[in-house]
Amino acid sequence: MNKIKLGILQFPHKITLSEKVYTEYFKFLNSDSSYNSITINSELFDFEIEKILNSYDGLNVTVPFKEKIMKYIDVIEDASVLKAINTIYNKIGYNTDWIGFINSLKESNYNLNGKILIFGAGGVARAIVYGLYKLGIDKVTVINRTYERALNLKVEFQKIINIIPHPLEKLNNELKDTSIFINASSLGMFNEKLPIEPSYLKNIKLVYDVVYYNTPLQELAKELNINLITGEKMWYYQAIENLKIWNIYDESKFKKAFQNFKK
Incomplete structure (x- = not known):
């Protein structure tokens, strides 16, 4: 698997389930890919977002940025209807929550x-x-x-x-x-x-x-x-969609990483 750089865009900072499980998942894949927490003060979002989009292959997006991010990327139909983005790949926005x-x-x-x-x-x-x-x-x-x-x-x-x-x-x-x-x-x-x-x-x-x-x-x-x-169930299944969008989904290894995290 090619090395890719991923992250979660959030404010305020917290250690997310995504960060924990995806990091575990990359270990099972024997991959050098990374998943980082990216915390931006809301007031600085418009000044920093372009640099972040150019620095990462893919992102997850949490509140308060799910709507604000839309003007900086292309958006697929479902995400456009929902007026919210939670996943980005190559500057295209998706919503996998539903x-x-x-x-x-x-x-x-x-x-x-x-x-x-x-x-x-x-x-x-x-x-x-x-x-x-x-x-x-x-x-x-x-x-x-x-x-x-x-x-x-x-x-x-x-x-x-x-x-x-x-x-x-x-x-x-x-x-x-x-x-x-x-x-x-x-x-x-x-x-x-x-x-x-x-x-x-x-x-x-x-x-x-x-x-x-x-x-x-x-x-x-x-x-x-x-x-x-x-x-947890909703997160698990939307995470599968994230990994598919990023072209790094391995069903058995993701199950193993998730189960290992829960122990």
Whole structure:
């Protein structure tokens, strides 16, 4: 495999799951390829991004740069619809989050019958809405801490899927007849609890939490014996798409690297 230089563009700095697993993966490949953390102060982004794009073969992009990066690269159709980039190769932008979401559902073999409620209205929520549309879903409920963002999401996707927005105070009431609850927000990453009353979860068949750390929501789902998919699964499948885009995917070695990381 040719040596390539990869990185993750972020602010503020943190050690990401991508950095840990990809570094392990390159060891299994016996490759000199590298994957680095690239932290840019948001105020300096426009001054530094061209130099970074010219210095790396491929990048991952996290908030707050998923939208801002788009004017500096060419963008494929799915990413253009989602208005967010999470993967770059040769200055072409992709969004693999939605593929990671649908493939994690397919692997777990859960059906999507019943009401689907999404908590969150940011970039990950857009990817999930788009993924559900690709799976044939025609209606979802969205609740967000800022109601206006849920309304904007409805307008943004009105041509392909019916989004029913509600303000935060309606969360527990809407949960009563929900079958699938998806946390598409970052709540829980630092042990925050969603404002959920456990008694309203009795009809939930599946909780999907995009946070790949253990969260209070995930613990609650386990306590109530609700089927659970975590953000680790979504990350794993979107990472596979990243590696395919970068032309460095080896299925058995990536599985081995991921499993080795989890030990």
